[in-house]
Amino acid sequence: MANADREERPERPAESDGTAHLFRALGKQLKVLREAAGLSQKELGAAVHCGEDLVSAMERGVRTPQPDFLERADALLNANGVLKAAVDEVKEALTKVRTRHPDWFRDYARVEAEAVAIHQYSNQAVPGLLQTEVYARAVFTQRRPLLDEATIEKRVADRLARQQVFERWPLPTFSYVLEEAVLQRPIGGPSAHAEQLKHLSKVSCMRNVELQVMPTSAEQHPNLDGPLTLLTPRGRKEVAYTEVQGNARLITDPEEVRVVSERYGIMRAQALTPRESLTLIEKMLGEL
Structure with a gap:
């Protein structure tokens, strides 16, 4: 599932590379400048071509402001270069973010970040790239063995940072097949469940995303072996990734990738x- 939830080797502290401090400081500056300009988060998002949720996440320091966003927002908010001055530091910080994943997950994260196409099947939980912040926090809080609060917050931040793949241009192609049971499981409670379903509804309407549900009533199923991901890096052949019970595997053998791809296509x-x-x-949302 590419959720990076398994037990890992000891990691460096979440704050040790300074990126979290930088993003929180930028978020506070962005909020002050936005309010001074008399704009709501929704209005700023519309003006710089991004969503209200993304603006909110950047102001809270849980999403990384991209260099092009800082340049557009600087002009729009009459920041006089305050936001643009941070572009070089943000570029350096983004490099650190891409390498701060644990060793076992780093190869996948690198391929995911540069992929032109990502196809994913999930049978247990909403895939990491589609999770809301509240849902992701619930996933990490509930896992066993228990994680300490600092590790939970680090993993939530890292997961949300990975979602910036949706903001790249040209737009990558995404497709998802989710088991119906994934949508029925209220991870995090009723409020988190409703928020997650609303987010899936929103994402499914993006023009580069195809989201499909595998109904529980289906009598046939070509893949009962667990979750899978197919990725196509720019200029390279498709690869596959599986992650089951703590065993992560990036598959590059052409025949193995063909088998995984065939199963996904049938699904x-x-x-x-x-x-x-x-x-x-939408029907599920209406019944909550």
């Missing part, structure tokens, strides 16, 4: 269509 054919899947998600 997409057997699952609900994207439109039918969106209707199901």
Whole structure:
């Protein structure tokens, strides 16, 4: 599932590379400048071509402000170069973010960050790239053995940082097949569940995302071996990734990748269509 939830080797402290401090400070500056300009988060997001949720996350320091965002926001908010002055530091910090994942996950994270296409099947939880902050925190809080608070916050921040792959241009292609049970499981409680379903509904409407639900009532299923991910790095052949019970594996052998790809293709054919899947998600929301 590429969720990076398994037990890891000891890690350096979340704050040790300074990136968290930088992003929180930038977030506070952004909020002050936005409010001084008389703009809401929604208005700023619309003006710089990003979502209200992303603006909120950047102001709270849990999402990384991209260099092009800082340049656009600087001009819009009449910041007189205050935000643009941080561009070089942000670029350096982004390099650190890409390498701060644990060793066992780092190869996957690198391929994911540069992929032009990502296809994913999940049967246990919402994939990491689609998780809300509250849902992700619940996932890490509930896992066993228990994690300390600092580790939980670090992993949540790292997961949200990975979601910036959706903001790249040209837009990568994404497809997801989620088991219906994944949408029914209220991880984090009713409020977190509703927020997560709303987020999935929103993401499924993006023009570069195809989200499909595999109904529990389906009598046939080509893949009962667990979650999987297919990635196509720019200029290179497709690879596969699996992560089950603490065993992570990046698969590059062409024949093994072909088998995984074939299973995924059959699942997409057997699952609900994207439109039918969106209707199901909206129906679930209406019943909460």
